Amino acid sequence: MPSIPHRSLLAFAVSAALAAGLGACERASAPSGDASKPAAQAGATAKAALGSFGFDTAGMDKSVAPGDEFYDYANGGWMKTTEIPADRSSIGAFAVLAQQAQKDTRDIVENAAKDANASGDEKKIGDYYTAFMDEAGIEARGLAPVKPELDAIAGIADADALAKTLGGQLRADVDLLNATNYYTDRLFGLWVSQDINEPTRTAPYLVQGGLGMPDRSFYLDGGRMAELRKAYQAHVAKVLDLAGIAESDAKAARILALETAIAKVHATQEETNDVAKGANAWKRADFDAKAPGLDWAAYFDAAGLGQQQDFIVWQPKAVAGISALVKSQPLDAWKDYLAYHALDRASPYLPKAFADESFDFHGHVLNGTPQQSERWKRAIDDTSGALGEAIGKLYADQHFSPETKARAEAMVKNILAAFGKRIDAVAWMSPETKAQAKAKLAGLKVGVGYPDAWRDYSALEVKRDDALGNAERAGEFEYQRNLAKLGKPVGHDEWCMLPQTVNAVNLPLENRLLFPAAILQPPFFDPNADDAVNYGGIGSVIGHEVSHSFDNSGALFDADGKLRNWWTKEDFAKFEAAGAALAAQFDTYAPFPDLHVNGKLTLGEDIADVAGLATSYDAYHASWNGTTPATLDGFTPDQRFFLGFAQVWRTKFREAALRNRVLTDVHAPGMYRALTVRNIDAWYPAFDVKDGTKLYLAPGKRVKIW
Incomplete structure (x- = not known):
């Protein structure tokens, strides 16, 4: 089901992991690939497409x-x-590399499944995968795995029982400021992290949820959305019908009506992405006063949060609105709603008819994907979602060399130094603000490849014949692991991405960056490639993540990760003016006549792209050490740098998927991120771009942030 990403460079949702209720930091980032080629052959094919200096001239x-x-x-x-592969809604440089990571992961997981002597985490990996792949066993068990939950829902007799059921479903399945996944189909989502207002403690963040489609706009807008609502109602009815639930059409209509009521009280994407609006500290008693309707005592007790006194409520109006709906909407409507969502979440682990129907709506109707991924791909993604670091440890051992780690860490140091010089060179910024920015930069911590300490999965029970139970226990395991952080000293050693994830992330509350092993490969990073291409690729990625600490959201946090204004009033006004100009620039990009990029929504990522690319360019030139690299095959060093950057963002979408991304994703589509070069002065002479060309921006119109 849908997800919404943010402060990572890019994000790929894994439906099965979401269905299991896994925490955002546990999701694999491995889109489906072509299983017909062995991993080594696929890697060789990808390399063969690259020029001798590391980028794809044929492309x-x-x-x-x-x-x-x-x-x-x-x-x-x-x-x-x-x-675009038939089982995907898009394809691009990230996806191609992620397909390779998925194949590498497949080898690890299937070897564990075949090993009769496997023990510990490897046995759990093998058993989890085997259970998911056991289609015959899943078919034979039918609805039995989900029947206890359906029976419990049917037995809800009053408001107290409803509150307990809703509370018992709370999971750590959202991430506000790291991967920034705002979506959960449960009534609320929980994120446990450093307190945005008090950096010395850990806090639970409560986030709006409850929708089966990706965003409120799917319920409230006209045009295409009206057709999607009809398709969603039919999907809900079909799921209920497959489960033998009577009056499925009438119940589907009631469920859609309830979700529409929830959508009406939801915050918008822009509001949710506004850190200042989200940092609302509530005491336990505030819920009864500010959000009446839901029996909060019963809810929090069932959620294991009965003793918790301090919360951050990210969308207070939505929390209050949803709570009121718990009381005002008929109990039977809530029971129908809960039964449908229980079945929809369980669908990947139920008989084929359920899995196919789930894909037909969430994959095909919503995103235009023609064909469901092969089962092994879904199994790999799901296993990596549940036991990600256990697999990641094996992945890092097999696919990430100490030499690559050392070289990447050296590039990080070069780019951090370049960013420091850019702070010094900002003409409009006062010495006071510069000193604060330099302090934040100096405190930035960086992780490359994999975590120093690996997660302990000993408490997670995995059975070789219980696919749904394994997923549910994995979600519960992740939830309890997060609850255990409350009341304990804040730690800064947890990774919010897996080594096998093709992505990178900035953790603003911790002033920390992570670069997983899987992204440190071609086309982003190639030890054998020209430095220009590496700085254009992984260098711009590193610069992007560094710059997130100083984007429109990151700039609100100090060196300790506290939400604190460290700017002078005049400096911040100038910073905001530059951001407004960049947002206006991205507003002009229109993938469809009726749909433009929302520059306000994508602003944080766009700032990070502009500043990151400029910083990497500076670092690349600094690496010359007084010499000038040669022109290779007719391309100058600067041309190779900018082409390396642009080819990282090659992307092709199905129309439905692109429309959804523009509406819900805080990253602009890749074809527009590549146009970041318009704001870099050096791009113009590199390609002899002059006034009169379509992309030309006069020097005064080029946005310079940091």
């Missing part, structure tokens, strides 16, 4: 003028010849 379209369509100049050949 360019040199007939296009760089100043008119730079994305097409860098990627036009690739766009013309690349087909």
Whole structure:
């Protein structure tokens, strides 16, 4: 089911992990790939497409003028010849590398499943995968695995029992400021992290939820959304019908009506992405006073939070509105709603008819994906979602060398130094603000490859013949692991991404960056490639994550991760003005005549792209040490740098998926992120881009942030 990402570089949701209720830091980032090629062959094919200096010359379209369509100049050949796999809603550089990571992970997981002598975590990995792959056993068990939950829902007799049921379903399945996944189909979601207002303690963050479709706009807007609502109601009815639940059509209508009422009280994407609006400290007693309706005592007791006194409520109006609906809406409507969501979450682990129906709506109707992924791909993703670090340890051992780690860490140091010089060079910023920024930069901590300490899965029970039970226990395990942090000293050693994840992340509350092993491969990073391409690729990724500490949200946090204004009033006004100009620039990008990029929603990522690319460019030039690299195959060093950057963002979407992304994702689509170059002065002489070309920006219109 849907997810919404943020402060990571890019995000790929894994439906099975979401269905299991796993925490955001536990989700694998491995989109489906082509199983017909062995992993080594696929890697060789990817490398063969690269030029001798590390970028894909065959994927360019040199007939296009760089100043008119730079994305097409860098990627036009690739766009013309690349087909989106039938089991995917999009394809791009991230996805291709993630497919390779998935295949590498498959080898690890299947070897564990075949090993009769496996023990410990490896046995759990093998048993989890085997249970998911046991289609015959799943078919034979039918609805038996989910029947106890359905029976319990049917037995709800009053408001107290409803509150306990809702509280018992709370899971650590959202992430506000790291991967920033705001979506949960449970009534509320929980994120446990450092307190945004008190950095010395850990706090539970309560987040709005309860929708089966990705966002409130799917319930409230007209046009395409009205058709999707009809399809969703039919999907709900079909799921209930498959379970033998009577009056499925009438109940589906009632469920849609209830979710529409929830959508009406939800905060918008822009509001949810506003850190200042989210940092609402509530005491336990505040819930009864500020959000009456739900029996909060029963809810929190069932959620294991009965003794917790301090919370952060991210969308207070939504929490109050949803709580009121618990009281005002009929009990039978809530029971129908809970039964449907129990079945929909369980669908990947139930007989084929349920899994197929789940894909048909969530994959095909919502995102335009023609074909469901092969079962092994879904099994790998699900296993990695449940036992991610156990798999990640084996992945890092097999696919990440000490040499790569050392070289990446050296690049990080170079880029941090370059960013420090950019702070010094900001003409409009006062010495007071610069000193605070330099202190924050100096305190930035960086993790490369994998965590120093691995997660302990000894308390997670895995059975070789219980796919749904394994998923549910994994969700409960992750939830309890997060609850255990409350009341204990804040730690800064947990990784919020797996080593096998093709991504990177900034953790603003911890002033920390993470670069997983899987992204430190071509086309982002190639030890054998020209430095220009590496700085354009992984260098811009590193710069992007560094810059997140100083984007429109990151700039609100001090060196200790506390939400505190460290700017002078005048400096912050100038910073906001530059951000407004960048938002206006991205507002002009329109993938469809009726749909533009929302520059306000994507602003944090866009700032990080602009500042990150500029910083990596500076670091690349500093690495020359007084010499000038040669022109290779007709491309100058600067041209190779900018082409390396642009090819990282090659992306091809199905229409439905692109529309959903523009509406719900705080990252602009890749074809527009590649146009970040318009704000970099050096790009213009590199490609002889002059006034009169489509992409030309006059020097005064180029946005410079940091």
